[in-house]
Amino acid sequence: MSQRSPSRRHPISDREVFKMAHSARNPADSIPPVIVESDLMKRGGFEVFEGLIGTNTRNEMLSEALALLPDATDCEVQIPDGEEGRGGMPRRRFANARGGTLQQAFNTAQWLLDFLRGLTNPALIYTGEVGTYSYYLRAGDHLDIHRDIVTCDVAVITCLYDDTPVDQDGGRLCLYPERYLEPLSMIRGRPEQGGVKIRLDIGQTIVMYGGIIPHALLPLAEGQTRIVSVLCFKAL
Numbered sequence: 110m111s112q113r114s115p116s117r118r119h120p121i122s123d124r125e126v127f128k129m130a131h132s133a134r135n136p137a138d139s140i141p142p143v144i145v146e147s148d149l150m151k152r153g154g155f156e157v158f159e160g161l162i163g164t165n166t167r168n169e170m171l172s173e174a175l176a177l178l179p180d181a182t183d184c185e186v187q188i189p190d191g192e193e194g195r196g197g198m199p200r201r202r203f204a205n206a207r208g209g210t211l212q213q214a215f216n217t218a219q220w221l222l223d224f225l226r227g228l229t230n231p232a233l234i235y236t237g238e239v240g241t242y243s244y245y246l247r248a249g250d251h252l253d254i255h256r257d258i259v260t261c262d263v264a265v266i267t268c269l270y271d272d273t274p275v276d277q278d279g280g281r282l283c284l285y286p287e288r289y290l291e292p293l294s295m296i297r298g299r300p301e302q303g304g305v306k307i308r309l310d311i312g313q314t315i316v317m318y319g320g321i322i323p324h325a326l327l328p329l330a331e332g333q334t335r336i337v338s339v340l341c342f343k344a345l
């Protein structure tokens with residue numbers, strides 16, 4: 110199931126794990142040892158999986174996402190708020206819709222909860238909130254470097270559609286697993302340093318500590334389209 114993703118190239122060393130647990134300047138320094146010592150953190154804070162949902166379900170979820178598109182909300186922030194830790198208002202432009210019945214069945218499935226608990230924290234819980242679909246439909250649609258909001262410690266993002274050419278960066282996730290100690294302004298100031306670009310192919314799911322590992326969605330080029338399912342879980 111595991112793709113043995115590029116995260117393997119960026120394991121977090123014991124020294125880094127110690128720093129993470131003890132550094133006073135770490136924006137995420139309240140992370141409990143159970144997270145620091147979890148399987149997912151030791152893989153670099155994220156992992157890409159193939160086939161977490163079957164092809165039929167994925168196609169049905171894409172149909173659901175397209176059916177909900179007319180109700181989607183445009184999310185555009187041109188002037189960011191300068192948040193250094195989690196949440197805030199990072200620069201962004203894409204559309205977002207509340208998930209439907211099919212996605213909610215995935216969101217609340219016991220097998221998914223068990224799977225995520227094995228990767229992260231045995232006490233991980235479903236947030237009680239519905240998931241969302243994100244639509245990157247126009248050239249330049251993106252989401253700038255951020256950490257996820259406090260109710261979203263673990264993000265589960267499944268690609269339902271992406272026609273981005275494999276040799277282009279547009280539409281790729283860019284994660285900074287080695288810069289998790291830094292305030293966001295430092296990463297935004299030197300975004301080329303330490304970025305791990307992940308192309309999430311159709312049917313692949315990334316599980317990541319979105320509240321810990323800074324990440325971005327790189328701007329789409331002309332003619333590209335990307336639709337993903339986004340779920341959030343509480344692990345801290």
Ligand SMILES: [Fe+2]
Pocket residue numbers: 255256257264319324
């Ligand atoms: Fe995020």
